[in-house]
Amino acid sequence: MQRKILLIKFLFGLGLFLLVAALPSWAQKTVINGRVTDATSGDPLPFVSVYFKGTTVGVNTDFEGYYSISTEKPLDSLHVSYIGYNPRAKKIQKGITQTINFQLMTAAISLQEVVVRPGENPAWPIMRQVIAHKDANDKRNLTAYEYESYNKTEVDIDNISEKFRKKRVMRKILTVLDSLEQIAGEDGKPVLPFFISESISNFYHRNNPSVNREEILKTKVTGVGLDDGSLVAQIVGSSFQEYNFYKNWLTILEKDFVSPIADGWKFYYEYDLKDSSFVGEDWCYRIEVTPKRPQDLAFNGTIWITAKDFALKQVNLAISKSANINYIERITIHQELGRTAAGPWLPIKNRVMIDIAEISDSWAGMLVKFYTSNKKIVVNNPKPPLFYEKPIEVAEDARITDNNYWETNRHDTLTQQEKNVYKMIDTIRNIPVVKTYIEIANIAVNGYKRVGKVDIGPYLYTYAFNNVEGHRFRAGLKTNIDFSRKWILKGYLAYGTRDGRFKYNGSADYILSRKRWATTGIEHFYELEQLALIDNSLATNSLFFAFTRFGDLTRSRPFMQRQTSAYIQTEIRKGLSQKLTFRNRTFDPIDRLYKFAYYENPNDKDSPIHRSFTSSEITWETRYARDEIFLQNENERISLGADKWPIFTFRYTLGLKGVMNSDFEYHKFSATVIQYLKLGLLGRGRYAIDAGYIPSTVPYPFLRAHLGNQTPFFNASSFNLMNYFEFASDKYVTLNYQHTFEGLFLNSIPLIRKLKWRFVGHASVLYGGVSKRNQNIIPDSANGEAIQSFRALSPHKPYAEFGYGVENIFKLLRVDFIHRIAYLNNPDVRKFGVKVSLQFKL
Incomplete structure (x- = not known):
């Protein structure tokens, strides 16, 4: 009997030993970190679902596309899914900490089938509360707000076809660049950057009357054919990145898109309540929205609504090419909002991507990307009305290219891809054939060719033929800012072979004040x-006036x-x-x-x-x-x-x-x-x-x-x-x-x-x-x-x-x-x- 007891103790101890020894093999934690990006643009994708299939373990990426997920279960793959993109899965290594990045390809967006069931759509009571709380949550309910804004803009050439690669200018670029693929990333398509800018500004808004002021403090502009000039500095700031979904209509590219939380929401959209979970510190409802008619100027995507005050917490929306808008493959808008001390919510981060389609197979497309981050928010402290008189003002010392300044002051660090963008643009714009094409493009757009301190043109008026002058030839020029920041001198000389008359024009303008834009000038001309x-209503239509110089002028009384x-x-x-x-x-x-x-x-x-x-x-x-x-x-x-x-x-x-x-x-x-x-x-x-x-x-x-x-x-x-x-x-x-x-x-x-x-x-x-x-x-x-x-x-x-x-x-x-x-x-x-x-x- 004693021997049996000893045997049982021995077997129990052996089993316990084997059990403890085996614990690390089946209970060891698998930790995965990574980032999810758009395979076309390289942009991070926020709010993407990252999960282990068949389990309840899952997370969403943050606004920068990063995620971290872990499990103790013996799983072999990680899955990601995102509305408007093809889902992906990758193998994982069990029991270790690893990094896995995903790049997602866009999918054709198809509207969901509407299934009518008994009872009310569960998303509708939430949407009614959103509408009821719009005024309380809308930033327009604040008497004033201000913040420091960091803005980043990037423009790339994408969808680079084989025909486009064979064009002369592209062959020259590709022979110089051996790093084209690295901008696209691991699984993405190659893109060719030609513009990137950064700016830091102070933005101020006051209601009643509704006025804005932006003081652009620092800018850094790097582009092919674009100088770091004051005009570019004015348009890369926060003033042009206004996306307030509490408005019924949002203007994007001069088109008016209906908001998913517009007053007439039920007329434009279908709503599907998908989930509820914490987003940061707020418990939120996740609702998918799809337009009722695919050609309408409306959004597809997901909105997160806070359960406490029914405010927009996050927005992930897209406009597909099925909408009645030309040359645009896709527009995506990601927005993260934060509650202010006074109650209404303000955008904390915005990311917008516009994918412009290629005109033909022999051309390429274009990606335009905007990123905005707002900090140091102050509300309900309006400035005097005169403070807002100049909507946009650029500091005299705004241009700064010192990398140390930007490393310290930009709100987010540059990714390795963005650092590569700067290097590639510097390389591209110094290629001789690129300089030639840029010069030709500038002449086509502006009508003038810059030669030192003067611009020669406009070329649109160089030649005409009519029954009064016969063959008409004209040459002109004007001074530019390199000549003077105060004086603008213009003139031209024209001659008609039939009437034998010289026509001419000469003018001088002087800028008295740029702040108030006060100018004075004189002009003298002799002309047909x-x-x-x-x-006066035609004064800006240069193309119309150019063509009126051709043909029979009798009816127009010369x-x-x-x-x-x-x-x-x-x-x-x-x-x-x-x-x-x-x-x-x-x-x-x-x-x-x-x-x-x-x-x-x-x-x-x-x-x-x-x-x-x-x-x-x-x-x-x-x-x-x-x-x-x-x-x-x-x-x-x-x-x-x-x-x-x-x-x-x-x-x-x-x-x-x-x-x-x-x-x-x-x-x-x-x-x-x-x-x-x-x-x-x-x-x-x-x-x-x-x-x-x-x-x-x-x-x-x-x-x-x-x-x-x-x-x-x-x-x-x-x-x-x-x-x-x-x-x-x-x-x-x-x-x-x-x-x-x-x-x-x-x-x-x-x-x-x-x-x-x-x-x-x-x-x-x-x-x-x-x-x-x-x-x-x-x-x-x-x-x-x-x-x-x-x-x-x-x-x-x-x-x-x-x-x-x-x-x-x-x-x-x-x-x-x-x-x-x-x-x-x-x-x-x-x-x-x-x-x-x-x-x-x-």
């Missing part, structure tokens, strides 16, 4: 002009003009500017093509008749644009337009008889109102109201000649079925409205919606008239020759036309069908017309 085309002018202008306060201009000009018609004359005294038919005149005038202009944003580009200022408020302009002109041989004294009043309308689901509109009154007696070149259009091309600034000089007025009011419906109607037609056509509409109405005195000043004939005159509108009968059409045909063509509905009995009237235009729109 066309009376039918003198219209004349020679000699003009001397001087001006001074300044911004009185933000949005309010004043301009004072003096102008002296001579009007000399081309007699063989344009028969013009007027009575010296319109009340006396026996008074002398004149065929030309001289005028001197002073014009005072005041302009108010409440939320217009300007950027300074070297010695010029560029308007980015007004976001939501109308732009008002008022002008008064006084004719000075006797000054510099002026023949007339007169008064002219005019006012314009222009506003762009963002109408959400209904698309976008633009209206322009133009009114004027001339209470003086003057020949019709002083009146408002309403702009007609006898070309086959649609022009939004003209009356498209009105003939040249069909009407002129000394009192008038015009209303022009243009509307783009985006995909509102055509997206609902099954076959048409695949074409991504967009419906457009427009209407123009003109009330006007001419006093008897201004009609009587023009004789019927002079020296036996009939004199060209004009028609006046009836005071009680407006001119009107309306049109409709389709744009985005082959992503380039627009066709308009236009109806004229007034003055149909006039000679050569076109009651209906079809006009085309080319446009590049996303």
